[in-house]
Amino acid sequence: MIRFIFRRTGSLILLLVAVSFITFTLFQLGPADPASAACGQECTPERVAEARVALGMDHPFLIQYIDYMRGLVSPRMIGAPGAESICQWPCLGKSFQTNENVSDIIARSLPYTLSMAVGALVLWTVSGVGLGLLAALRKGSATDKFIVGAASVGVSLPIPVTGLFLLLVFVNQLHLLPFTTNEINSPFGPQGPWAWVLNYLLPWVALAVLFSAAYIRVTRTNMIETFSEDFIRTARAKGLAPRTVTFKHGVRAGITPVVTMLGMDIGLLLGGAVLTEQIFSVPGLGFTAVRAAISGDLPVTMAITMLAAFFVIVANVVVDLAYAAIDPRVRLQ
Amino acid sequence: MNRAPPLTQLQSTVEPTAASPSPSTSPNRPTAEARSLLATAWLRIRRSKIALLSLCVVVAIMLFAILGPLLSAMSGNDPFTSNTSPDVLDDLQTPGLPLPGYMYPSASHWLGVEPGLGRDLFARLAYGGQVSLTIALLSTAVSVVLGTVIGAAAGYFGGKTDAIISRIMDLFLAFPHLLLVLSLTPILQSRLRDTPLGQGSFLPMASLVIILGFFGWAYLARIVRGQVLSLREREFVEAARSFGASHLSVLFRQIIPNVMGVVLVYATMLIPTNISAEAALSFLGVGVKDPTPSWGQMLNAAQSGNWYLSDPWFLAVPGAMLIVTVLAFNLLGDAVRDALDPKASRH
Numbered sequence: 001m002i003r004f005i006f007r008r009t010g011s012l013i014l015l016l017v018a019v020s021f022i023t024f025t026l027f028q029l030g031p032a033d034p035a036s037a038a039c040g041q042e043c044t045p046e047r048v049a050e051a052r053v054a055l056g057m058d059h060p061f062l063i064q065y066i067d068y069m070r071g072l073v074s075p076r077m078i079g080a081p082g083a084e085s086i087c088q089w090p091c092l093g094k095s096f097q098t099n100e101n102v103s104d105i106i107a108r109s110l111p112y113t114l115s116m117a118v119g120a121l122v123l124w125t126v127s128g129v130g131l132g133l134l135a136a137l138r139k140g141s142a143t144d145k146f147i148v149g150a151a152s153v154g155v156s157l158p159i160p161v162t163g164l165f166l167l168l169v170f171v172n173q174l175h176l177l178p179f180t181t182n183e184i185n186s187p188f189g190p191q192g193p194w195a196w197v198l199n200y201l202l203p204w205v206a207l208a209v210l211f212s213a214a215y216i217r218v219t220r221t222n223m224i225e226t227f228s229e230d231f232i233r234t235a236r237a238k239g240l241a242p243r244t245v246t247f248k249h250g251v252r253a254g255i256t257p258v259v260t261m262l263g264m265d266i267g268l269l270l271g272g273a274v275l276t277e278q279i280f281s282v283p284g285l286g287f288t289a290v291r292a293a294i295s296g297d298l299p300v301t302m303a304i305t306m307l308a309a310f311f312v313i314v315a316n317v318v319v320d321l322a323y324a325a326i327d328p329r330v331r332l333q
Numbered sequence: 334m335n336r337a338p339p340l341t342q343l344q345s346t347v348e349p350t351a352a353s354p355s356p357s358t359s360p361n362r363p364t365a366e367a368r369s370l371l372a373t374a375w376l377r378i379r380r381s382k383i384a385l386l387s388l389c390v391v392v393a394i395m396l397f398a399i400l401g402p403l404l405s406a407m408s409g410n411d412p413f414t415s416n417t418s419p420d421v422l423d424d425l426q427t428p429g430l431p432l433p434g435y436m437y438p439s440a441s442h443w444l445g446v447e448p449g450l451g452r453d454l455f456a457r458l459a460y461g462g463q464v465s466l467t468i469a470l471l472s473t474a475v476s477v478v479l480g481t482v483i484g485a486a487a488g489y490f491g492g493k494t495d496a497i498i499s500r501i502m503d504l505f506l507a508f509p510h511l512l513l514v515l516s517l518t519p520i521l522q523s524r525l526r527d528t529p530l531g532q533g534s535f536l537p538m539a540s541l542v543i544i545l546g547f548f549g550w551a552y553l554a555r556i557v558r559g560q561v562l563s564l565r566e567r568e569f570v571e572a573a574r575s576f577g578a579s580h581l582s583v584l585f586r587q588i589i590p591n592v593m594g595v596v597l598v599y600a601t602m603l604i605p606t607n608i609s610a611e612a613a614l615s616f617l618g619v620g621v622k623d624p625t626p627s628w629g630q631m632l633n634a635a636q637s638g639n640w641y642l643s644d645p646w647f648l649a650v651p652g653a654m655l656i657v658t659v660l661a662f663n664l665l666g667d668a669v670r671d672a673l674d675p676k677a678s679r680h
Contacts, residue, residue: 015503015504015507018500018504019504019507019508022504026517026520027516027520030517030520030521030524031520031523031524033523152660152663152664152667153660155663156605156656156659156660156663157656158609158612158613158652158655158656158659159613160612160613160616160629160632160636160652161632161648161652161655161656164632164635164636164641164648164652165648165652168641168642168645168648172642267509268509271509271512272512274511274512274515274613274617275511275613275616275617278616278617279636286512289512289515289516290515290617290618290619292516293515293516293518293519293619294519294617294618294619296519296523301516302516304512304516305508305509305512305513305516308508308509308512309507309508309509309513311509312507312508312509313507316507
């Protein structure tokens with residue numbers, strides 16, 4: 001176990017370095033001219049030249065990358081010579097638009113993204129696994145067919161359509177829920193947990209409709225497969241209660257593919273549910289990334305992309321560890 | 334998985350100059366293979382009602398996109414002419430909202446008109462369908478070619494080639510797709526602007542095809558690699574090699590035709606993904622932009638200025654079209670998979 005964690009951590013660090021290098025390359029060498037993006041609307045050739053120096057673009061590419069990565073562990077100076085300012089650890093550069101530290105922008109957006117992710121995750125895991133299990137237990141029945149059909153439709157519902165539809169019906173027409181507000185970003189705020197739930201309920205539902213469909217399909221397939229295996233027959237034969245067979249033996253063995261999906265989806269969501277945040281005006285990481293991408297704010301988009309990839313990679317490692325805890329047949333080596 | 338000794342031996346003894354394919358040595362006929370594959374798929378799809386229905390819907394949507402502009406021209410409309418006269422659009426209570434006779438389907442405007450500019454919705458939906466489907470199909474084609482060749486090369490050559498390609502695939506799969514595509518599209522557009530690809534309405538289409546195509550191959554490549562790993566040990570590959578066929582020739586004439594089944598399955602499933610991706614990007618404002626229509630751009634127009642609240646029909650038209658299209662392609666994809674790849678699980 002310890003050795004496994006040690007080895008995975010090693011490859012994890014390598015993968016993170018590779019991801020950061022690729023992101024940096026894409027965002028620094030990709031744009032036709034980052035310097036003129038940095039100096040904004042009214043730009044003279046002199047100011048572009050200044051911006052080039054301020055961005056460190058007069059240095060070789062590798063030095064630029066190392067400088068950037070050094071900022072993650074220690075403060076560094078940033079800006080044109082003479083007008084430098086300190087960028088505190090962890091430094092991810094400064095926004096072209098507002099000159100704010102990118103790490104501050106991320107720290108501000110993260111609670112919103114977390115609020116979105118937590119609720120949506122609970123909602124779709126419970127509904128997805130629950131319905132998938134129900135369908136598997138009643139394989140071939142009308143219930144099963146209905147659930148499978150609903151999953152096929154659910155997976156084809158694009159978030160912009162469902163999201164706007166939910167807003168139209170529940171907020172604008174029925175007045176059942178408030179428009180999402182920026183003031184609430186955690187259940188522990190002054191308005192209390194109930195206001196938090198009401199505020200994020202629609203985005204959670206919009207995400208859950210799309211995501212739970214995939215969970216229903218995977219849970220159903222794997223549970224049907226598991227229920228037909230020998231060890232389940234043995235458990236039944238030795239007289240265990242059906243409930244014990246289903247949950248203690250069946251679910252533990254059949255749930256691992258769901259855990260894989262869950263890991264990847266948690267990683268994805270932490271990087272920002274781009275569409276959902278945009279539709280419901282939730283100022284999380286995804287929302288911030290869209291704004292930055294449209295206005296050409298390279299340091300912000302780059303940092304969020306890198307962070308999101310980190311989340312995905314780390315989540316995958318956590319999934320591998322979770323396997324061993326859930327499925328008694330898995331041994332880490 | 335890594336049982337490669339005979340092959341690596343071969344690799345090291347083969348002259349690199351033998352890489353050009355020699356047509357005379359190939360006993361395989363790829364055209365016959367492809368025909369029989371599609372014929373098998375068709376035979377099985379014909380048996381399922383849902384599959385047949387979804388195939389019909391897909392064909393109908395294609396025809397709509399191809400013929401739609403012609404039809405809308407018959408009704409005397411085009412997607413770009415705006416009509417803001419007070420006979421069409423309200424200018425008192427809610428300025429820009431289509432008047433009742435123009436909001437919903439009528440003889441002159443088959444799907445009503447847009448709020449704000451008063452352009453014909455049917456014409457925009459049809460032209461938008463051309464744009465959306467072209468982007469989705471071309472980017473799928475790019476991903477499929479890249480994924481098949483790269484995945485087959487990894488599986489066939491094994492060893493270091495495989496190790497390097499597999500790590501690259503892992504990297505590609507580690508990036509959150511939408512976020513990466515979203516942030517790179519404006520960057521690519523800044524590059525393309527001064528090239529022949531970047532002219533006018535061509536720019537968003539070209540950039541989306543390149544970006545979606547380039548970042549969509551890794552998953553298919555991984556599947557193809559897995560298939561090729563077992564294929565390359567088969568007798569017919571050894572036979573072709575012993576006749577003196579070069580590696581490239583074996584790869585393209587023996588290996589790849591044999592994975593076309595799995596490729597077809599994943600290509601069918603990639604199309605709806607790319608349709609949704611185009612819709613998402615244009616909805617977010619980095620893909621297709623007004624005045625060029627696409628289904629995603631139309632959703633963007635419905636949200637901007639909150640038009641969908643006063644004119645829900647304006648959201649329903651592109652929304653329903655998108656849902657029906659994605660659903661039909663998804664169901665068709667499931668059917669193709671069940672037909673060609675019975676071992677694959679339903680998820």
